[in-house]
Amino acid sequence: MRLLNFLPTLFLLIALPAGADALRCGEYRSTDGGMALVFTTSNTGYRHNDISEPEPLWVDRSAARTRLVMLDDGVAESIRISADGQRIEDDVVVVYTLRQPRACAIEPSAMDGSCRAAGSHCIAQLPTASPGQAKRACNEGVGAGCSTLLRQLRDAVTTVGSDDIGPARFERPPVCREHTPGHDTAACEALTDDALAAAMQRVGERLQREDEDTLDSRLTAAARDHLQQLCLQHRSGRFCVEVAEQQLIALEPALAVQALQVVCDAGRVSACERTAPLRELGADLRLVPLLQVPCGRYQADGGSLDTLTFDDAGRARVDTQDVRALLLDGTLHIRHDNGADYVLGLLANGDLLGLDAFTGYQRYRRRPGAPQFCRERPARR
Structure with a gap:
């Protein structure tokens, strides 16, 4: 009888992936109620508040610290999960408490070489990604990958329809490959920290150059059309804002409003405030x-x-x-x-x-x- 009572727990432990933590599916709310983390599966979800669009995220458990990989912003943030799965604390000491637990949805396995499979290390590679890697990440729904593709088109690193796109795989270091004999969470933590810090430094240097150079150069019509379609297809908030900016630089306000409306539809109030007066113009929005x-x-x-x-x-x-x-x-x-x-x-x-x-x-x-x-x-x- 005691064995029968133990069997459900045993089956639950068998069902949990190696390295699983106590993270629950459902909604976690910050102490002030203004921010929420919602997990739809054990590895995916989104962060949102009441005035902006949901920010999609992945959970990366390959290193000693669990990280939230923010797909639109292209950053990875470490979190701490309480042993009972009721609380999450991030690096800026925002505490989230489980408010509405839900059943986890079924999640497809990540393909080898994908951005999803590489987790934090995909994000770390994006600042120096090849056009092939940027395209793959973008097609996987990583908004930061789409933003990388935009920068490459703007900087003439690649062109629309080019066959010279370089490697299209993302790899973790061997010590960060879960479920393999060489997986070492402590060593992976050090490598992940270094990789993310180097990536942030590259991003900072690029932003400084962009501030100094003032990005008024216009993309080609073909590049803008390609990026517009990616925005409408993937509906990534930050990326669509960037596409809208490029359309405005090109003096195409109707296309700029179309891209920005994607962000409005996703829930960003400030985007709706910008598009509403312009959508009233109809055919005069030119x-x-x-x-x-x-x-x-x-x-x-x-x-x-x-x-x-x-x-x-x-x-x-x-x-x-x-x-x-x-x-x-x-x-x-x-x-x-x-x-x-x-x-x-x-x-x-x-x-x-x-x-x-x-x-x-x-x-x-x-x-x-x-x-x-x-x-x-x-x-x-």
């Missing part, structure tokens, strides 16, 4: 060349720069400053003390659209009946 400096007052709905006023001398009032407004390649550039220009385009209905990093997606409306232009001759560089 830019036409600006041939003269606008006239009068233009008002946006919210934003830190919500009012622009133009006079008949080709100047614009920004906050309390009167600055020069110049036309360049059919767009309006407003010089200010912060360095980079505010850049605005003319929408087909006569409104202005913010195109730079500061005013991007802002729709500036003029008063009904007000003249659109003050002067006959444009102010040029």
Whole structure:
């Protein structure tokens, strides 16, 4: 009889994978209730709050510390799981408590050489990934892989349809290969830490270069179309925001809004706030060349720069400053003390659209009946 009582527990232990911890499927909530970790299987899930889209994640148990691999951001964060599976604590001391346990869904096995099988080491390899690796990670639903592919297209590392894509496999170091004789969690922990730190350093260096170089170079139409389709297919939040930015740089607001709407549909409130005023435009959501400096007052709905006023001398009032407004390649550039220009385009209905990093997606409306232009001759560089 005692053996019969023990059998269910024995079968449960047999069913658990090697190295399994007490992590439960279901929803864990942070102490303040603002953040949730939801695990749909023992190895997959997402993190979310009430104002943003869910962030998909994988669980990596190959090293001494369990890590959450955040697929959109391309980072791996270590966590601590209580022995009873009721609490999770991350590195920034956010404590999550199991609120709604659920049955685990069936999870397919990870394919050898896939980003999923490599876990944290896939994320660590993405900053230096080959085009083949970036494409594979992206096709597996890793948003950071899609973002890597975007950077490679932008930096001319690869082209759409190129056969020269390099290796398309991700590998763990031998000591990090679970269920093998050489698996060593302590040695794997040291290697994983080093690999992730090196990856973060490369990302930091790249971001610094991008800040210095100001990324205004436009992708080819073929590259943008390819990336747009990847956004619509994989619906990755951060990646779709990046695609939308590229479409805005290319002066394609309708495509930018389409990509950003993916993020809105996933639950990011700020994306919805940006797309709503622009979707109202319908067929007028397109830019036409600006041939003269606008006239009068233009008002946006919210934003830190919500009012622009133009006079008949080709100047614009920004906050309390009167600055020069110049036309360049059919767009309006407003010089200010912060360095980079505010850049605005003319929408087909006569409104202005913010195109730079500061005013991007802002729709500036003029008063009904007000003249659109003050002067006959444009102010040029």
